[in-house]
Amino acid sequence: MAEAKWYVVHTYSGYENKVKANIEKTIENNKHLAEQILEVRVPMQDEVELKNGVRKTVSKKMFPGYVLLNMEMNDDTWYVVRNTRGVTGFVGPGSKPVPLTEAEMKPLGIKTENVSVDFAEGDSISVVAGVWKDTVGVVQKMDYNKQTATINVELFGRETPVEISFAEVRKL
Numbered sequence: 001m002a003e004a005k006w007y008v009v010h011t012y013s014g015y016e017n018k019v020k021a022n023i024e025k026t027i028e029n030n031k032h033l034a035e036q037i038l039e040v041r042v043p044m045q046d047e048v049e050l051k052n053g054v055r056k057t058v059s060k061k062m063f064p065g066y067v068l069l070n071m072e073m074n075d076d077t078w079y080v081v082r083n084t085r086g087v088t089g090f091v092g093p094g095s096k097p098v099p100l101t102e103a104e105m106k107p108l109g110i111k112t113e114n115v116s117v118d119f120a121e122g123d124s125i126s127v128v129a130g131v132w133k134d135t136v137g138v139v140q141k142m143d144y145n146k147q148t149a150t151i152n153v154e155l156f157g158r159e160t161p162v163e164i165s166f167a168e169v170r171k172l
Contacts, residue, residue, distance in 0.1 A: 003072065004036075004038050004070050004071055004072050005070070005071070005072075005073065005099035005100070006068055006069065006070050006099060006100040006105055007068070007069045007071060007073065007090055007091070007097050007098075007099055007100070008063075008066055008067070008068055008069075008090070008091040008100065009066065009067045009068075009069055009081060009087055009089070009090055009091070010065060010066060010087070010088045010089050010090070010091055011065055011066065011067055011086050011087055011088060012065070012086050012088065013064055013065045014064075015086035016042045016061060016064070016065070016066070016067050017042060018085075018086050019067050019084055019085075019086040019087055020040045020041075020042050020067055022084050022085055022086065023037065023040045023067075023069070023080075023081060023084055024040055026080055026084065027040075030080075032076075033076070033077065033080060036071055036072045036074065036076065036077050037069060037070075037071040037072075037077055037080070037081070038070045038071060039068075039069070039070040040067060040068070040069055040070075041067070041068045041069075041070075042061060042067055042068075043061070043062040043063060043068060043108055044059045044060065044061060044062060045059070045060060045062050046058070046059055046060075047059075047060050062108070066091070067087075068100075068108070069081060073097060073099070078090075078097070117142075117149075117166050118171050119139060119149070119169070119171040120139065120142070121139050121140065121141065121142055122138065122139060123138070123139050123171055123172075124136060124137070124138055124139075124171075124172040125137060125138075125139055125149065125151065125169045125170065125171055125172060126169065126170055126171075126172050127151075127164055127168055127169050128168060128169065128170055129167070129168040130164065130165070130168045132153060132162060132164060132168075133168075135151075135153055136172065137151030137152055137153055137162075138151060138152065139151055140152055140161060141161075143163075147165060147166045147167075148163045148164060148165055148166065149163070149164055149166060149169060150162065150163050150164075151164060
């Protein structure tokens, strides 16, 4: 079995989320593809907009017209992705897709090395660095690709989910 790598797919502008949904639906219907196409991602970034004197945080696409795929490249996966509605092709010379390098993936927040941590979902952790230092919370969700844990913190009298880097927490 080949190693999964990150590839970039070009789509019609505005079709990024539709392409992501279509590929995920295809994976759901064909179980053998679930082991070959591991993740479909539309990279987003938060931007602060000021409208009518009100600050508002809005998520915008980092690369309009592109979708990232973590997959094993073979004839089946290439065919499925290439023939998904809204996809115009893979990024690379001619018809040969080129995987992203480590240096290209780093600014996207995608980490490839596996990290083992001594806590899991449901464990109580303490934040030891960053903005939320000295905060205690229970891990709600873990994202190994981004190397973050989501905990609920009390903010203005409400439980609010906060994403914190693995490096900033320790198990209680």
